[in-house]
Amino acid sequence: MRLPFENKVALITGGVHGMGYATARMLSQGGARVALADINREGVEAAARSLAPGKAIGIATDISKADQVAVMVERTTTELGPIDIFINSAAVLDDKLFLESSLPDWERMFGVGIYGPMNCLRAVLPGMVERRYGRVICMASDAGKVGQSGHSYYAASKGAVIALVKSIAQEVGSANVTVNAVAPGSVDTPLREGRNQQLREKIGSDKFERRQRAIVKAHPLGRTGEPDDVAGLITFLAGDQASWITGQVYSVNGGAVMV
Numbered sequence: 001m002r003l004p005f006e007n008k009v010a011l012i013t014g015g016v017h018g019m020g021y022a023t024a025r026m027l028s029q030g031g032a033r034v035a036l037a038d039i040n041r042e043g044v045e046a047a048a049r050s051l052a053p054g055k056a057i058g059i060a061t062d063i064s065k066a067d068q069v070a071v072m073v074e075r076t077t078t079e080l081g082p083i084d085i086f087i088n089s090a091a092v093l094d095d096k097l098f099l100e101s102s103l104p105d106w107e108r109m110f111g112v113g114i115y116g117p118m119n120c121l122r123a124v125l126p127g128m129v130e131r132r133y134g135r136v137i138c139m140a141s142d143a144g145k146v147g148q149s150g151h152s153y154y155a156a157s158k159g160a161v162i163a164l165v166k167s168i169a170q171e172v173g174s175a176n177v178t179v180n181a182v183a184p185g186s187v188d189t190p191l192r193e194g195r196n197q198q199l200r201e202k203i204g205s206d207k208f209e210r211r212q213r214a215i216v217k218a219h220p221l222g223r224t225g226e227p228d229d230v231a232g233l234i235t236f237l238a239g240d241q242a243s244w245i246t247g248q249v250y251s252v253n254g255g256a257v258m259v
Contacts, residue, residue: 003031004239010085011035011076013063013120016043018189019139020089022231027238028052032085035076037061039090055080063090063116066123073123082131085238086124088117088138093191095199098152106153113157117164125172134177135238138165140249142183142257158183162249169247178246180237185253186215187225220255 010027014020015036024034028051036051038044041060048058057079061072076083092112096105117138128134143151144158162181169179186192200208216224230252236242237250251257 005085006031008032008084009035009076009081010087010238011037011073011083011124012087012089013037013061013116014088014090014139015058016040016047018089018191019184019187019227019230019234020087021047022227023087023089023234023238024051024056026228026231026235027085028056030235030239033080035059035072035080035083037063037072037090039063063088063120064111066119069116069119069123073120077127082127083124084128084133085135086120086128086137087234087238088120088136090116091139091191093151094154095150095202096153097150101153106156109153109157110160113154114160114164117161121164121168125168125177128177129172129175132176134172134175135242136165136168136177136179137234137237138179138181140165140181140183142185142251142253142259144183145249145259146257165249166247173246176243178237178242180242180246181249182230182234182237183249183251183253184230185225185251185256186219187227187230189227218256219253223254225252225254 005027010032012020012024015024016038024036028034034056036044036048037059039062044058048056059072059075061068063069090112138161140161141158143155144162148155165179165181233252
């Protein structure tokens with residue numbers, strides 16, 4: 001039986017853990033050859049080793065640096081083949097009110113959150129357009145659609161990702177390249193756990209626990225998400241069944257935001 005992603009090559013940034021790794025695992029199980037990229041060298045190499053032997057590589061990359069992105073794409077193409085699927089899952093999180101934030105905060109966030117995807121798309125799209133096939137999925141956030149107190153520069157970067165996805169989708173659709181965004185809600189990932197630990201220390205355990213209960217209560221499905229909840233949709237958008245879907249933003253949030 002032919003696997004759904006047999007003979008496909010996927011490149012995933014932010015692939016060490018969380019939603020990026022969960023998606024890599026699903027694509028690998030579906031027969032894809034997978035390149036994982038992350039700023040964490042040891043972590044990304046270990047994550048790649050845990051996937052299908054001989055069909056996955058880990059590449060240490062800071063996607064905010066265009067020269068490192070070029071090396072990432074060249075190595076993926078050389079070792080695995082032309083890139084059919086690109087998933088941008090790299091992210092950083094922070095908790096500050098707008099008036100407490102500084103220019104370096106914004107520069108760090110935008111470096112990973114918008115210049116990173118831009119660098120990657122500049123590197124992967126020409127090959128996809130030339131071969132007239134490509135699936136691109138960028139991670140956005142509902143914060144980019146409705147805003148979020150304490151996350152102004154995160155929300156701004158995700159709003160930019162949404163605009164970028166919609167614009168590029170219009171430009172490359174005629175080449176059979178689809179470009180979509182997935183907007184996760186509160187998903188239990190190591191990145192979120194690290195942020196929560198910082199927040200607990202900042203506001204105290206009692207206030208933090210009340211906040212967490214309020215977050216769960218805000219979800220009609222009664223729980224926060226797991227990486228696989230989001231990876232399932234990303235995997236669908238990366239497949240041939242989604243060939244007539246482009247320029248869309250899909251929320252996966254347990255019903256916490258309905259827009």
